[in-house]
Amino acid sequence: MKVTVDKIISLSESDGVDELQKHLTLLSDDQLTTMLTNSAVKGKDTGVLIKAIFKGSPVSVSHGANRRLLVYKHCIPLCESGDLQTEVTSDIIGLLMLETHSLPGHALAALASLYVDAIKLGEMNSGRSLELFPTILTALAATEALAYGKGRLLFVKPKLEEIALWDPQCVIHLTTMFRDVPLSAEELQFLIEKILRMFLKLDLQEIPPLVYQLLLLSAKGCKKLVLEGIISYFKKQDQLQKEEQRNGDEDVEVQTIPQDQLRHVEGTVILHIVFAIRLDHELGREFLKNLKAAQSDPLCPFSIALLLSVARIQRYEEQVFEFLKGTITKNFKDDQIQHSSKFLQELLPQCNSISNMILDTVKNSVFGWDHVTQGLVQLGFILMDSFGPKAGAFGKVTEGASSTAKTPNQLACRLGGQVLLESFKMHEPIRGEILEQVLNRLVTKTASPVTHFIDLLSSIVMSAPMILLESSSKVIETFDQLSYLPLSTVEGLLKAVQPLLKASMSMKDALILVLRKAMFSSNLDGRKSAVAGFLLLLKNFRILGSLASSQASQAITSSQVQADVHSRYNTAANEAFCLEILSSLRRCLNQQADVRLMLYEGFHDVLRRNSQLASSIMQTLLSQLKRYFEPEQDLLPPLKLESCISAHGDQVFIQEPLAHLLCCTVHCLLWNQNIRSGGNVSNDEDDEDEEGGVQSELHTILESITKCMIKSELEDFELDKCAEFSTSSSVGVKNSIYAVLVMGLNEVLMEYNFITANYSKNHFEDVLELFKRYHKVSEILKERAGKGRPTSSKTSRSLLSLGFISTLLTALFRDSTQSREESLSVLRSSGDFLRYSVSVALQKIQQLEETGHTDGPEGQSPDKTFCHLCDITSVLMWRYTNVPSTVEDAGKKVKGQSVSLLCLEGLLRVFTTILQRFPTRMSNFLSSLDVSGEGEAEGEGSDLTEQTAFYIRQFQRALMNQLSGGEEGFNSKEAQLLVSILSILSRQHNPSSQQFVQMITWTVKICKETNFEDISLTKGLLSLLFNLHVLYKSPVSLLWEMCQDIHSQLGDIDQDVEVEKQSHFAIISMKTAASTTLLVLSQVGKVLDEVDWLIAKKKGQIGSDRTISGNTQQPLGQQDPIEKAVTIQLGTLLTALHELVQTALPTGPCTDTLMRELSRTYSILTTLTKYVSLVKLSGSHLTPQCYCFITYVQVCAKVLRESKAIPNLIFNIEQYEKFLILLSKKSKVKSLRFLPIHSQVSEENQAPKKKRRKQ
Secondary structure: OHHHHHHHHHHHHOOOHHHHHHHHHHOOHHHHHHHHHHHHHHOOOHHHHHHHHHHOOOOOOHHHHHHHHHHHHHHHHHHHOOOOOHHHHHHHHHHHHHHHHHOOHHHHHHHHHHHHHHHHOOOOOOOHHHHHHHHHHHHHHHOOOOOOOOOOHHHHHHHHHHOOOOOHHHHHHHHHHHOOOOOOHHHHHHHHHHHHHHHHHOOHHHHHHHHHHHHHHHHHOOHHHHHHHHHHHHHHHHHHHHHHHHOOOOOOOOOOOOHHHHHHHHHHHHHHHHHHHHHOHHHHHHHHHHHHHOOOOOOOHHHHHHHHHHOOOHHHHHHHHHHHHHHHHHHHHHHHHHHOOHHHHHHOOOOOOHHHHHHHHHHHOOOOOHHHHHHHHHHHHHHHHHHOOOEOHHHOEOOOOHHHOOOHHHHHHHHHHHHHHHHHHHOHHHHHHHHHHHHHHHHHOOOOOOHHHHHHHHHHHHHOHHHHHOOHHHHHHHHOOHHHOOHHHHHHHHHHHHHHHHHOHHHHHHHHHHHHHHHOOOOHHHHHHHHHHHHHHHHHOOOOOOOOHHHOOOOOOOOOOOOOHHHHOOHHHHHHHHHHHHHHHHHHHHOOHHHHHHHHHHHHHHHHHOHHHHHHHHHHHHHHHHOOEOOOOOOOOOEOHHHHEEEEOOEEEEOOOHHHHHHHHHHHHHHHHHHHHHOOOOOOHHHHHHHHHHHHHHHHHHHHHHHHHHHOOHHHHOOOOOOOOOOOOHHHHHHHHHHHHHHHHHHHHHHHHHHHHOOOHHHHHHHHHHHHHHHHHHHHHHHHHHOOOOOOOOOOOOOOOHHHHHHHHHHHHOOOOHHHHHHHHHHHOOHHHHHHHHHHHHHHHHHHHHHOOOOOOOOOOHHHHHHHHHHHHHHHHHHHHHOOHHHHHOOOOOOOOOHHHHHHHHHHHHHHHHHHHOHHHHHHHHHHOOOOOOOOOOOOOOOHHHHHHHHHHHHHHHHHHHHHOOOOOOOHHHHHHHHHHHHHHHOOOOOOOHHHHHHHHHHHHHHHHOOOOOHHHHHHHHHHHHHHHHHHOOOHHHHHHHHHHHHHHHOEOOOOOOOOOOOOOOOOOOOOHHHHHHHHHHHHHHHHHHHHHHHHHHHHHHHHHHHHHOOOOOOOOOOOHHHHHHHHHHHHHHHHHHHHOOEOOOOOHHHHHHHHHHHHHHHHHHOOOOOHHHHHHHHHHOHHHHHHHHHHHHHHOOOOOOOOHHHHHHHHHHHHHHHHHHHHHHHOOOHHHHOOOHHHHHHHOHHHHHHHHHO
């Protein structure tokens, strides 16, 4: 055999072609194939042997062509067998490729069939010979005519379709092979769809190389199809993974696909796609274009990760983040719109939450997705920068905290913070960058609120304090800017990093240096920042022996900070440190009033957190108070008010906020006294004696001030009814300051005397006397304000603490202890005092609603505040339900609001505040209310729905009493407050619950039966009805009935026409019809908004379906449910508007608003001209009446204001008619027979009138 091989090779080299041919003829087919196999397996002279065989097998003769075909047919499976070395296989395939074009057509067709059959049978496992297939197909395409058919198209395409089942093992090789095969667009699409279907049959590890080959193949076309297929595959895998996790299949062996394996494959695929986009920008454009177009097919965690990776390419960065921003806000807006309407909820499935998808992307990125993390950081900061709270007028923040996020912008801002926080926790390399960017924004964004960044920093510190210590240098650099930052930013920043100060001595020392410098800053805000910083340090560096931190108003020590103050610093050093700070703070007592005020407001919290500082703090307050106290008993007034005022030229301003100093002294004294009497703090005897002396002296001073203040008259303070309080003169400013100080001092003394009274009648008489003096000054200020003179700003905040208000109200209204009856009757006898007590409670609740905290002790602690709020609400609720205002007001004419009405207003404020500031604790709040007076809460043990229903019934009963009492007993203000409370409470019900349906039924009944001609009550009740009804079902039928009532009450625009009297709702009367019209039109606007939104959604869905399937035809006989719903909505709305346009509405807001809504209606109708029923209805019921209504408005309006309403309405009607004409021409349907155009208007308008007359 060896001789034969050598012979063939030698004959080939010696140019003996004839001899070579003879020698080859002697060999049988089996001998030839055996010779090739042996040579190939040995890896010796294989290429030379094949060349020799080809040389001795000319294509021109049939046996030569057949021999060549035999070599091909044998070598192809031989290369696939895997028995040959890679180099040998490459040599063989290379030689075969070179000779392919010389093969005759029938041989090429046979080889093509061989390949197709091998692929079908799954024999192309290694794929080594597949490189030859494209060459065969290319050569085949070049042949002119074949027995198989004319040309390649008739041969290859059927063969592609014949390969119904590819063996999964050869998919990658085939995909690689088809890159070199010339394919038509139809063939390429067929091929790619086939490959994408094979994804599900492949092992997960084979997906990345296949995706790589598929992306290379997409250079031929079908880029969109490739990208859609890849994203769709991973979207399904993610959903499968989530379902398994939801079903509890956490075990790796049970899972279809292990999570870590799927994430790593996704990460590799993303890298492949991004690499392909870098090389082929057309692919990138197609990717973004496809995502923007697919409105009905939302993003998924994989596509979001892919977008963020593509954003690293500079040319796509801006586009990607703008797209993500828009998609996020659109998702939140759509979700909000859908949640607010039962009509929309029934039509469309719930929106997929994009925030969950983005947070899933963050979680998934932990599996080595480094190429995604940078994009996540950018996205987080872009969302926080774009949608964070904005500064309104006078620096007021226009949007609330992110914890109670409600608007789409607030939700987007909160999502940005969550993305950054989770990224910080998971990815070490980006922590430094996130921290640096957050701190940079705190320093640079001084003109806009940075509360959202402070919240993020606080969350980062709490989640990973030890990690932040590694970046302590960045925090220390920020400290250097403290004196230049707004006070709110400084306070927030220091609270956020406070846990770090306990663990890092260098950070604490750096902060102290900065604060000491700031104490002497020329900038007032800088000095206030220093005070805020020092107070924070005093609160949190507790001296051993102080009370447990559980008594602190908020727990800001982190369990993750594995360092305790007492182990890091010894007690003596800690005490010295605190005393040193106190000595620095004493210097502030000679600075401006604002700085002193901060100190007084902060001392009480310091004392409660660090009780061992009591002696120093009390001594400081005593010495400061003595500077203004008049020790001579006979001298009045007892305080030197002139020392509290300073003048600079003509300007007079307050130097010492004396009332706040006294307030701080009283609170610290009373708290310290309670603690000492309880024996909670152990101390040295010397210290105790010293403190006891200070306390005794302070009590003496306070009692002396109380007696003297009671003896003092207004003239002693240079205040009387003749005094000037104008802000334009220095005397007026001085008197205003004196008045505020006197009022504040009286309030503080009232609180002190009440608490120390132990229910003594004499002390309560002192409290009432102090109140009378307070009330006199207050009345003088109100009187001056009433006369229109410019007085100092609005009433100053009360200095009574929230805790005291809670105690006071409970004593005044709920305390039925027999032994206290006589002493409490002293205070209860004064109606002014009762009203004052409830008014202060209202003021505190309002402050809590607006700012989230109140003045005074415990005002900064959410838990304590919540408890006080519960107690106050119990009292207000009990007082209102047990002493009705009708009983209270009977027989006496009181100045100002009654106590019951104030209680009701307080209840409204409380419910609003709880929903805004404590939304998750509504159930706790309602269950804690004790209305019965038996010490048990009414709703305890029941769920939120039942609790809410109980209180709703209470207020419904009160409103029914109001409405059934007749005109004389009716109080409009009280009825409005009751409706507002019912509106708030009803939001707590689930719209699908029985209680919600009962609430709607009750509201409808009230509106149908109530005939009080009170405009405010009507507005309140109808607003409540609409707000409830829209969550139950569409309100269009309700609007129709109301429009009929309005038409009936106000009459027709044609005075000759008598309107049939109808009254669905008794609440709509001649007096209330106009205001009802505006409410109805507002609701019409909301219905049109929903219809507009639905049409946009439908258009997006159709566009998306067209791009995916290319077919948007609706099956015959079936109307799309969305289109059907829109038609019904608009049809009913048209009949409602038909009533309004014939109504003699008062010109002005009513007519303007109606024309605006009519314009919008015609704009929407223009997009729905294919619906004959709507066209017919608008033609018969709306358009003719519209022109009559326009004429009516023009005639009635004496001075036609410059309004665009009429031209806009006429333009929209004409546009509608224009589209109808076009549609009629295209569809050959006579739509215009339903719609009179201008030439027919006057003629058509007469018909409805005659018809109405006959009625």
